Amino acid sequence: MRVLSAILLLVVFVGLAIFLTFTSSWGAIWTSQVQETPVALEEEPSPTPTPDWSGKFAVDILQPTVLRAAPAPAAEIVAVLRRGDRVALSGCAADLLWCQTEEGAWLLSYMVGDVPGDLPVLNASGLTVRDVRDAPTPTPEPSPTPTSEPTPQVSLLQLLPTPTPTPAVVETVALDAANLRAGPGTEFERVGSVRSGETLRLIGQLADGSWYQLENGAWIAAFLVEPPATELPVITIENGE
CATH class of the missing domain: 2.30.30.40 (SH3 Domains)
Known part of the structure:
Protein backbone atom coordinates (compact mmCIF):
# COMPACT_ATOMS: atom_id res chain seq x y z
CA MET A 1 0.00 0.00 0.00
CA ARG A 2 2.83 2.36 0.85
CA VAL A 3 4.53 1.50 -2.44
CA LEU A 4 1.37 2.36 -4.39
CA SER A 5 1.03 5.67 -2.57
CA ALA A 6 4.64 6.52 -3.32
CA ILE A 7 4.16 5.72 -7.00
CA LEU A 8 1.04 7.93 -7.21
CA LEU A 9 2.83 10.77 -5.45
CA LEU A 10 5.76 10.48 -7.89
CA VAL A 11 3.39 10.56 -10.88
CA VAL A 12 1.72 13.70 -9.52
CA PHE A 13 5.07 15.48 -9.06
CA VAL A 14 6.26 14.51 -12.55
CA GLY A 15 2.99 15.69 -14.17
CA LEU A 16 3.14 18.99 -12.27
CA ALA A 17 6.72 19.54 -13.40
CA ILE A 18 5.80 18.85 -17.05
CA PHE A 19 2.79 21.21 -16.83
CA LEU A 20 4.84 24.05 -15.35
CA THR A 21 7.57 23.61 -17.95
CA PHE A 22 5.05 23.62 -20.85
CA THR A 23 3.11 26.67 -19.65
CA SER A 24 6.24 28.71 -18.89
CA SER A 25 7.69 28.00 -22.37
CA TRP A 26 4.52 29.09 -24.19
CA GLY A 27 4.20 32.12 -21.90
CA ALA A 28 7.72 33.24 -22.81
CA ILE A 29 7.02 32.79 -26.52
CA TRP A 30 3.73 34.72 -26.34
CA THR A 31 5.35 37.52 -24.30
CA SER A 32 8.20 37.88 -26.80
CA GLN A 33 5.74 38.01 -29.69
CA VAL A 34 3.71 40.71 -27.96
CA GLN A 35 6.85 42.72 -27.25
CA GLU A 36 8.16 42.36 -30.80
CA THR A 37 4.85 43.26 -32.53
CA PRO A 38 5.03 46.98 -33.42
CA VAL A 39 1.99 49.09 -32.67
CA ALA A 40 0.90 51.11 -35.70
CA LEU A 41 0.32 54.74 -34.76
CA GLU A 42 -2.46 56.60 -36.52
CA GLU A 43 -1.20 59.60 -38.47
CA GLU A 44 -3.01 62.83 -37.81
CA PRO A 45 -4.43 64.43 -40.97
CA SER A 46 -2.46 67.40 -42.24
CA PRO A 47 -4.35 70.69 -41.81
CA THR A 48 -5.49 72.44 -44.98
CA PRO A 49 -3.00 75.24 -45.69
CA THR A 50 -4.42 78.75 -45.51
CA PRO A 51 -3.64 80.85 -48.63
CA ASP A 52 -1.19 83.67 -47.99
CA TRP A 53 -2.70 86.85 -49.46
CA SER A 54 -0.01 89.19 -48.12
CA GLY A 55 1.54 91.38 -50.80
CA LYS A 56 -1.14 90.42 -53.36
CA PHE A 57 -4.03 92.35 -54.92
CA ALA A 58 -6.68 90.05 -53.39
CA VAL A 59 -10.40 90.73 -54.01
CA ASP A 60 -13.62 88.97 -52.99
CA ILE A 61 -16.12 87.64 -55.55
CA LEU A 62 -19.54 89.31 -55.10
CA GLN A 63 -21.58 87.18 -57.55
CA PRO A 64 -21.15 83.94 -59.54
CA THR A 65 -18.39 84.89 -61.97
CA VAL A 66 -17.16 83.39 -65.24
CA LEU A 67 -13.40 83.34 -65.86
CA ARG A 68 -12.40 83.66 -69.53
CA ALA A 69 -9.21 83.01 -71.47
CA ALA A 70 -9.18 86.59 -72.86
CA PRO A 71 -10.85 89.94 -72.04
CA ALA A 72 -13.81 89.44 -74.39
CA PRO A 73 -17.40 88.20 -73.87
CA ALA A 74 -16.96 85.51 -76.55
CA ALA A 75 -13.65 84.18 -75.17
CA GLU A 76 -13.40 80.59 -73.91
CA ILE A 77 -14.71 79.94 -70.38
CA VAL A 78 -11.93 78.43 -68.23
CA ALA A 79 -13.60 78.38 -64.78
CA VAL A 80 -16.53 79.64 -62.70
CA LEU A 81 -16.11 81.24 -59.27
CA ARG A 82 -18.73 81.21 -56.53
CA ARG A 83 -19.88 84.09 -54.37
CA GLY A 84 -17.48 84.53 -51.44
CA ASP A 85 -14.45 83.07 -53.24
CA ARG A 86 -11.23 85.08 -53.15
CA VAL A 87 -8.82 85.63 -56.03
CA ALA A 88 -5.57 87.55 -56.56
CA LEU A 89 -5.35 90.01 -59.47
CA SER A 90 -2.27 90.79 -61.54
CA GLY A 91 -3.72 93.88 -63.26
CA CYS A 92 -6.64 95.45 -65.13
CA ALA A 93 -7.31 96.87 -68.58
CA ALA A 94 -7.01 100.63 -69.04
CA ASP A 95 -10.81 101.08 -68.95
CA LEU A 96 -11.04 98.90 -65.78
CA LEU A 97 -13.77 96.75 -67.37
CA TRP A 98 -11.69 93.55 -67.35
CA CYS A 99 -9.15 92.36 -64.76
CA GLN A 100 -6.69 89.46 -64.97
CA THR A 101 -6.02 86.93 -62.21
CA GLU A 102 -2.52 85.75 -61.30
CA GLU A 103 -3.35 82.47 -63.11
CA GLY A 104 -3.91 84.38 -66.38
CA ALA A 105 -7.74 84.22 -66.56
CA TRP A 106 -9.92 87.32 -67.10
CA LEU A 107 -13.08 88.48 -65.30
CA LEU A 108 -15.37 91.52 -65.32
CA SER A 109 -14.29 94.03 -62.67
CA TYR A 110 -17.82 94.70 -61.38
CA MET A 111 -18.09 91.06 -60.26
CA VAL A 112 -15.54 91.66 -57.46
CA GLY A 113 -15.23 94.02 -54.50
CA ASP A 114 -13.26 97.24 -54.57
CA VAL A 115 -10.51 96.99 -57.19
CA PRO A 116 -7.17 98.25 -55.79
CA GLY A 117 -6.29 101.61 -57.33
CA ASP A 118 -2.59 100.76 -57.75
CA LEU A 119 -3.06 97.73 -60.01
CA PRO A 120 -0.81 97.60 -63.11
CA VAL A 121 -2.49 98.45 -66.43
CA LEU A 122 -2.49 95.49 -68.85
CA ASN A 123 -3.18 95.08 -72.55
CA ALA A 124 -5.35 92.33 -74.06
CA SER A 125 -2.37 89.91 -74.01
CA GLY A 126 -1.85 90.40 -70.28
CA LEU A 127 1.40 92.38 -70.75
CA THR A 128 2.04 95.35 -68.47
CA VAL A 129 1.51 98.61 -70.32
CA ARG A 130 1.99 100.91 -67.35
CA ASP A 131 2.62 100.39 -63.66
CA VAL A 132 0.32 102.82 -61.91
CA ARG A 133 2.46 102.73 -58.78
CA ASP A 134 5.51 104.02 -60.73
CA ALA A 135 3.63 106.49 -62.95
CA PRO A 136 5.34 109.91 -62.87
CA THR A 137 3.45 112.90 -61.54
CA PRO A 138 2.58 115.16 -64.51
CA THR A 139 4.22 118.59 -64.47
CA PRO A 140 1.68 121.38 -64.98
CA GLU A 141 2.31 123.40 -68.11
CA PRO A 142 2.54 127.18 -67.83
CA SER A 143 -0.60 129.06 -68.76
CA PRO A 144 -0.30 130.66 -72.20
CA THR A 145 -0.54 134.40 -72.58
CA PRO A 146 -4.10 135.28 -73.62
CA THR A 147 -4.41 136.58 -77.15
CA SER A 148 -7.25 137.94 -79.20
CA GLU A 149 -9.72 135.24 -80.11
CA PRO A 150 -9.89 134.43 -83.83
CA THR A 151 -13.13 134.37 -85.75
CA PRO A 152 -14.77 131.00 -85.04
CA GLN A 153 -14.77 128.64 -87.98
CA VAL A 154 -17.20 125.81 -88.60
CA SER A 155 -15.46 122.45 -88.18
CA LEU A 156 -16.04 119.70 -90.71
CA LEU A 157 -17.01 117.41 -87.82
CA GLN A 158 -19.84 119.79 -86.90
CA LEU A 159 -21.34 119.34 -90.36
CA LEU A 160 -21.48 115.54 -90.02
CA PRO A 161 -24.70 113.97 -88.64
CA THR A 162 -24.64 112.93 -85.01
CA PRO A 163 -24.21 109.14 -84.83
CA THR A 164 -26.91 107.11 -83.12
CA PRO A 165 -25.53 105.94 -79.75
CA THR A 166 -25.03 102.21 -79.41
CA PRO A 167 -27.02 100.82 -76.47
CA ALA A 168 -24.85 99.78 -73.51
CA VAL A 169 -24.40 96.04 -73.12
Whole structure:
Protein backbone atom coordinates (compact mmCIF):
# COMPACT_ATOMS: atom_id res chain seq x y z
CA MET A 1 0.00 0.00 0.00
CA ARG A 2 2.83 2.36 0.85
CA VAL A 3 4.53 1.50 -2.44
CA LEU A 4 1.37 2.36 -4.39
CA SER A 5 1.03 5.67 -2.57
CA ALA A 6 4.64 6.52 -3.32
CA ILE A 7 4.16 5.72 -7.00
CA LEU A 8 1.04 7.93 -7.21
CA LEU A 9 2.83 10.77 -5.45
CA LEU A 10 5.76 10.48 -7.89
CA VAL A 11 3.39 10.56 -10.88
CA VAL A 12 1.72 13.70 -9.52
CA PHE A 13 5.07 15.48 -9.06
CA VAL A 14 6.26 14.51 -12.55
CA GLY A 15 2.99 15.69 -14.17
CA LEU A 16 3.14 18.99 -12.27
CA ALA A 17 6.72 19.54 -13.40
CA ILE A 18 5.80 18.85 -17.05
CA PHE A 19 2.79 21.21 -16.83
CA LEU A 20 4.84 24.05 -15.35
CA THR A 21 7.57 23.61 -17.95
CA PHE A 22 5.05 23.62 -20.85
CA THR A 23 3.11 26.67 -19.65
CA SER A 24 6.24 28.71 -18.89
CA SER A 25 7.69 28.00 -22.37
CA TRP A 26 4.52 29.09 -24.19
CA GLY A 27 4.20 32.12 -21.90
CA ALA A 28 7.72 33.24 -22.81
CA ILE A 29 7.02 32.79 -26.52
CA TRP A 30 3.73 34.72 -26.34
CA THR A 31 5.35 37.52 -24.30
CA SER A 32 8.20 37.88 -26.80
CA GLN A 33 5.74 38.01 -29.69
CA VAL A 34 3.71 40.71 -27.96
CA GLN A 35 6.85 42.72 -27.25
CA GLU A 36 8.16 42.36 -30.80
CA THR A 37 4.85 43.26 -32.53
CA PRO A 38 5.03 46.98 -33.42
CA VAL A 39 1.99 49.09 -32.67
CA ALA A 40 0.90 51.11 -35.70
CA LEU A 41 0.32 54.74 -34.76
CA GLU A 42 -2.46 56.60 -36.52
CA GLU A 43 -1.20 59.60 -38.47
CA GLU A 44 -3.01 62.83 -37.81
CA PRO A 45 -4.43 64.43 -40.97
CA SER A 46 -2.46 67.40 -42.24
CA PRO A 47 -4.35 70.69 -41.81
CA THR A 48 -5.49 72.44 -44.98
CA PRO A 49 -3.00 75.24 -45.69
CA THR A 50 -4.42 78.75 -45.51
CA PRO A 51 -3.64 80.85 -48.63
CA ASP A 52 -1.19 83.67 -47.99
CA TRP A 53 -2.70 86.85 -49.46
CA SER A 54 -0.01 89.19 -48.12
CA GLY A 55 1.54 91.38 -50.80
CA LYS A 56 -1.14 90.42 -53.36
CA PHE A 57 -4.03 92.35 -54.92
CA ALA A 58 -6.68 90.05 -53.39
CA VAL A 59 -10.40 90.73 -54.01
CA ASP A 60 -13.62 88.97 -52.99
CA ILE A 61 -16.12 87.64 -55.55
CA LEU A 62 -19.54 89.31 -55.10
CA GLN A 63 -21.58 87.18 -57.55
CA PRO A 64 -21.15 83.94 -59.54
CA THR A 65 -18.39 84.89 -61.97
CA VAL A 66 -17.16 83.39 -65.24
CA LEU A 67 -13.40 83.34 -65.86
CA ARG A 68 -12.40 83.66 -69.53
CA ALA A 69 -9.21 83.01 -71.47
CA ALA A 70 -9.18 86.59 -72.86
CA PRO A 71 -10.85 89.94 -72.04
CA ALA A 72 -13.81 89.44 -74.39
CA PRO A 73 -17.40 88.20 -73.87
CA ALA A 74 -16.96 85.51 -76.55
CA ALA A 75 -13.65 84.18 -75.17
CA GLU A 76 -13.40 80.59 -73.91
CA ILE A 77 -14.71 79.94 -70.38
CA VAL A 78 -11.93 78.43 -68.23
CA ALA A 79 -13.60 78.38 -64.78
CA VAL A 80 -16.53 79.64 -62.70
CA LEU A 81 -16.11 81.24 -59.27
CA ARG A 82 -18.73 81.21 -56.53
CA ARG A 83 -19.88 84.09 -54.37
CA GLY A 84 -17.48 84.53 -51.44
CA ASP A 85 -14.45 83.07 -53.24
CA ARG A 86 -11.23 85.08 -53.15
CA VAL A 87 -8.82 85.63 -56.03
CA ALA A 88 -5.57 87.55 -56.56
CA LEU A 89 -5.35 90.01 -59.47
CA SER A 90 -2.27 90.79 -61.54
CA GLY A 91 -3.72 93.88 -63.26
CA CYS A 92 -6.64 95.45 -65.13
CA ALA A 93 -7.31 96.87 -68.58
CA ALA A 94 -7.01 100.63 -69.04
CA ASP A 95 -10.81 101.08 -68.95
CA LEU A 96 -11.04 98.90 -65.78
CA LEU A 97 -13.77 96.75 -67.37
CA TRP A 98 -11.69 93.55 -67.35
CA CYS A 99 -9.15 92.36 -64.76
CA GLN A 100 -6.69 89.46 -64.97
CA THR A 101 -6.02 86.93 -62.21
CA GLU A 102 -2.52 85.75 -61.30
CA GLU A 103 -3.35 82.47 -63.11
CA GLY A 104 -3.91 84.38 -66.38
CA ALA A 105 -7.74 84.22 -66.56
CA TRP A 106 -9.92 87.32 -67.10
CA LEU A 107 -13.08 88.48 -65.30
CA LEU A 108 -15.37 91.52 -65.32
CA SER A 109 -14.29 94.03 -62.67
CA TYR A 110 -17.82 94.70 -61.38
CA MET A 111 -18.09 91.06 -60.26
CA VAL A 112 -15.54 91.66 -57.46
CA GLY A 113 -15.23 94.02 -54.50
CA ASP A 114 -13.26 97.24 -54.57
CA VAL A 115 -10.51 96.99 -57.19
CA PRO A 116 -7.17 98.25 -55.79
CA GLY A 117 -6.29 101.61 -57.33
CA ASP A 118 -2.59 100.76 -57.75
CA LEU A 119 -3.06 97.73 -60.01
CA PRO A 120 -0.81 97.60 -63.11
CA VAL A 121 -2.49 98.45 -66.43
CA LEU A 122 -2.49 95.49 -68.85
CA ASN A 123 -3.18 95.08 -72.55
CA ALA A 124 -5.35 92.33 -74.06
CA SER A 125 -2.37 89.91 -74.01
CA GLY A 126 -1.85 90.40 -70.28
CA LEU A 127 1.40 92.38 -70.75
CA THR A 128 2.04 95.35 -68.47
CA VAL A 129 1.51 98.61 -70.32
CA ARG A 130 1.99 100.91 -67.35
CA ASP A 131 2.62 100.39 -63.66
CA VAL A 132 0.32 102.82 -61.91
CA ARG A 133 2.46 102.73 -58.78
CA ASP A 134 5.51 104.02 -60.73
CA ALA A 135 3.63 106.49 -62.95
CA PRO A 136 5.34 109.91 -62.87
CA THR A 137 3.45 112.90 -61.54
CA PRO A 138 2.58 115.16 -64.51
CA THR A 139 4.22 118.59 -64.47
CA PRO A 140 1.68 121.38 -64.98
CA GLU A 141 2.31 123.40 -68.11
CA PRO A 142 2.54 127.18 -67.83
CA SER A 143 -0.60 129.06 -68.76
CA PRO A 144 -0.30 130.66 -72.20
CA THR A 145 -0.54 134.40 -72.58
CA PRO A 146 -4.10 135.28 -73.62
CA THR A 147 -4.41 136.58 -77.15
CA SER A 148 -7.25 137.94 -79.20
CA GLU A 149 -9.72 135.24 -80.11
CA PRO A 150 -9.89 134.43 -83.83
CA THR A 151 -13.13 134.37 -85.75
CA PRO A 152 -14.77 131.00 -85.04
CA GLN A 153 -14.77 128.64 -87.98
CA VAL A 154 -17.20 125.81 -88.60
CA SER A 155 -15.46 122.45 -88.18
CA LEU A 156 -16.04 119.70 -90.71
CA LEU A 157 -17.01 117.41 -87.82
CA GLN A 158 -19.84 119.79 -86.90
CA LEU A 159 -21.34 119.34 -90.36
CA LEU A 160 -21.48 115.54 -90.02
CA PRO A 161 -24.70 113.97 -88.64
CA THR A 162 -24.64 112.93 -85.01
CA PRO A 163 -24.21 109.14 -84.83
CA THR A 164 -26.91 107.11 -83.12
CA PRO A 165 -25.53 105.94 -79.75
CA THR A 166 -25.03 102.21 -79.41
CA PRO A 167 -27.02 100.82 -76.47
CA ALA A 168 -24.85 99.78 -73.51
CA VAL A 169 -24.40 96.04 -73.12
CA VAL A 170 -24.41 94.54 -69.61
CA GLU A 171 -23.17 91.01 -69.03
CA THR A 172 -24.82 88.72 -66.48
CA VAL A 173 -25.11 84.97 -65.82
CA ALA A 174 -28.13 82.65 -66.05
CA LEU A 175 -28.84 81.07 -62.64
CA ASP A 176 -30.69 78.11 -64.16
CA ALA A 177 -31.80 76.72 -67.51
CA ALA A 178 -34.41 79.14 -68.86
CA ASN A 179 -36.58 79.81 -71.91
CA LEU A 180 -36.14 82.88 -74.10
CA ARG A 181 -39.33 84.61 -75.29
CA ALA A 182 -40.21 86.80 -78.26
CA GLY A 183 -41.57 89.39 -75.82
CA PRO A 184 -41.56 90.24 -72.09
CA GLY A 185 -44.02 87.62 -70.86
CA THR A 186 -44.74 83.90 -70.76
CA GLU A 187 -47.58 84.39 -73.24
CA PHE A 188 -45.05 85.23 -75.97
CA GLU A 189 -43.62 82.56 -78.26
CA ARG A 190 -40.58 80.60 -77.05
CA VAL A 191 -37.65 81.47 -79.33
CA GLY A 192 -34.75 79.71 -77.59
CA SER A 193 -33.20 78.70 -74.28
CA VAL A 194 -30.05 79.19 -72.18
CA ARG A 195 -28.07 76.87 -69.92
CA SER A 196 -27.25 77.37 -66.24
CA GLY A 197 -24.10 79.47 -65.90
CA GLU A 198 -24.26 80.79 -69.48
CA THR A 199 -23.22 84.42 -69.95
CA LEU A 200 -25.97 86.73 -71.25
CA ARG A 201 -25.57 90.15 -72.93
CA LEU A 202 -28.45 92.47 -71.99
CA ILE A 203 -29.40 95.78 -73.65
CA GLY A 204 -32.67 96.83 -71.98
CA GLN A 205 -35.41 96.15 -69.43
CA LEU A 206 -39.06 96.83 -68.69
CA ALA A 207 -39.90 99.81 -66.51
CA ASP A 208 -40.63 97.53 -63.54
CA GLY A 209 -37.41 95.54 -64.10
CA SER A 210 -39.25 92.20 -64.37
CA TRP A 211 -37.93 91.26 -67.85
CA TYR A 212 -34.61 91.86 -69.64
CA GLN A 213 -34.00 92.06 -73.38
CA LEU A 214 -30.94 90.30 -74.81
CA GLU A 215 -28.66 91.63 -77.52
CA ASN A 216 -30.31 89.28 -80.04
CA GLY A 217 -33.79 90.70 -79.27
CA ALA A 218 -35.09 87.82 -77.12
CA TRP A 219 -36.43 88.35 -73.58
CA ILE A 220 -35.69 86.56 -70.28
CA ALA A 221 -37.29 86.89 -66.83
CA ALA A 222 -35.20 89.02 -64.45
CA PHE A 223 -35.27 86.52 -61.56
CA LEU A 224 -33.41 83.96 -63.72
CA VAL A 225 -30.18 85.99 -63.96
CA GLU A 226 -27.53 87.12 -61.49
CA PRO A 227 -26.46 89.83 -60.82
CA PRO A 228 -29.47 92.09 -61.48
CA ALA A 229 -28.87 94.55 -64.33
CA THR A 230 -30.46 97.65 -62.80
CA GLU A 231 -28.55 100.15 -64.97
CA LEU A 232 -30.12 99.05 -68.27
CA PRO A 233 -32.21 101.54 -70.28
CA VAL A 234 -35.99 101.13 -70.09
CA ILE A 235 -37.71 99.71 -73.18
CA THR A 236 -41.36 100.64 -73.77
CA ILE A 237 -43.55 97.92 -75.30
CA GLU A 238 -46.46 99.21 -77.40
CA ASN A 239 -49.85 97.51 -77.06
CA GLY A 240 -50.26 94.62 -79.45
CA GLU A 241 -46.57 93.85 -79.75
